Amino acid sequence: MSITSEARAEALRLQAFFAANGAKPVETDILQSAETLLDLYGEDIRARAYVTSDPMRGEQMLRPDFTVPVVQRHMAEGADPARYTYAGEVFRRQEVDDRRPSEFLQVGYEIFDRENPANADAEVFALFQEVLSPLGLRAATGDIGILKAAILGLSTTERRKRALLRHIWRPRRFRSLLDRFGDRKPMPDSRKSLLKAAAAGKDLFANVGPENGVRSKAEVQARIEVLVADSKEPPISESEVELLDDILSIKEKMPMVLSQLLDISVDMPTIAPAVQRFKARQKALAERGVDVDDLNFETSYGRASMEYYDGFVFGFYASGRADLPPVATGGRYDALTAVLGGGREIPAVGGVIRPEVVSILRGDVS
Numbered sequence: 615m616s617i618t619s620e621a622r623a624e625a626l627r628l629q630a631f632f633a634a635n636g637a638k639p640v641e642t643d644i645l646q647s648a649e650t651l652l653d654l655y656g657e658d659i660r661a662r663a664y665v666t667s668d669p670m671r672g673e674q675m676l677r678p679d680f681t682v683p684v685v686q687r688h689m690a691e692g693a694d695p696a697r698y699t700y701a702g703e704v705f706r707r708q709e710v711d712d713r714r715p716s717e718f719l720q721v722g723y724e725i726f727d728r729e730n731p732a733n734a735d736a737e738v739f740a741l742f743q744e745v746l747s748p749l750g751l752r753a754a755t756g757d758i759g760i761l762k763a764a765i766l767g768l769s770t771t772e773r774r775k776r777a778l779l780r781h782i783w784r785p786r787r788f789r790s791l792l793d794r795f796g797d798r799k800p801m802p803d804s805r806k807s808l809l810k811a812a813a814a815g816k817d818l819f820a821n822v823g824p825e826n827g828v829r830s831k832a833e834v835q836a837r838i839e840v841l842v843a844d845s846k847e848p849p850i851s852e853s854e855v856e857l858l859d860d861i862l863s864i865k866e867k868m869p870m871v872l873s874q875l876l877d878i879s880v881d882m883p884t885i886a887p888a889v890q891r892f893k894a895r896q897k898a899l900a901e902r903g904v905d906v907d908d909l910n911f912e913t914s915y916g917r918a919s920m921e922y923y924d925g926f927v928f929g930f931y932a933s934g935r936a937d938l939p940p941v942a943t944g945g946r947y948d949a950l951t952a953v954l955g956g957g958r959e960i961p962a963v964g965g966v967i968r969p970e971v972v973s974i975l976r977g978d979v980s
Contacts, residue, residue, distance in 0.1 A: 621970035637699035642683035648673035676705035689955035695727035724964030736898035756915030767884025797849035
């Protein structure tokens with residue numbers, strides 16, 4: 615999918631729409647500091663980004679998205695509240711599917727506002743729905759914040775909670791950890807033997823060769839000590855695991871979801887504040903003309919593709935066009951502003967649209 619003149623024209627049209635709704639157009643550098651992105655995402659980002667080296671500036675990456683540089687800019691010099699829009703190329707390496715583009719356009723809209731996060735969530739979603747309405751897209755919504763609140767409320771160690779939170783965006787790994795912490799699956803005999811030997815004080819490195827792996831002996835030893843300590847902890851109760859499973863399995867129209875979440879919050883009160891935010895967002899969406907009675911919600915939505923979001927998430931998709939990527943995605947990323955703001959933070963929400971996909975679909979419906 616190449617960047618056509620039609621896609622560039624579509625990008626300008628979309629950006630003009632957001633500007634007309636109060637957003638300030640901003641530009642960001644195409645070359646971004648690799649250090650910042652590596653600190654945020656770890657070495658995994660190297661598999662998805664184009665990395666180069668500058669003798670003066672060190673490692674640089676071709677811009678993999680706009681959100682990070684826009685947040686950096688706002689936290690450094692922006693006044694609150696603020697609304698921004700941008701349009702331009704982003705770059706992603708493709709090592710598995712050569713049909714997916716390595717360079718494509720993004721148009722975005724971001725809100726930084728402390729006053730009413732629910733209204734800001736509703737504003738972004740409603741504007742995206744409005745500008746994309748001629749395409750007849752399917753909308754999907756979710757809320758990572760509800761899942762995070764449930765994890766933080768578990769009666770288990772802080773280390774286990776951190777591990778589960780870290781792997782929210784890796785569903786298979788998350789499930790594996792939850793089953794292990796909940797004692798749902800027996801530990802492999804090989805691991806049992808290893809931990810038993812370590813707990814007994816045996817030297818696990820006796821008669822091994824020189825160090826030549828990625829991890830040092832000290833790192834391996836530290837990891838073993840963590841596993842030994844964890845093995846002595848009681849499992850997460852079956853009732854709590856079942857409540858978490860109930861939350862993860864929610865997939866309904868928005869009003870039905872609220873009823874289910876309110877019921878679950880009786881047994882897991884730590885999610886109550888997140889449920890109230892969900893309720894306030896639903897009300898704000900309805901006030902902006904969104905048909906919430908027909909709006910799909912799934913607690914697990916976005917877990918495999920929206921890594922820095924920590925609250926409301928959404929996407930718009932072309933039904934019957936599995937060959938196309940999402941037309942638009944977005945969500946809330948409050949924690950990211952704290953990381954990039956050096957301790958300062960501000961509630962923030964936004965989203966991006968793929969103009970080339972919009973261009974293709976406009977051709978389909980014309």
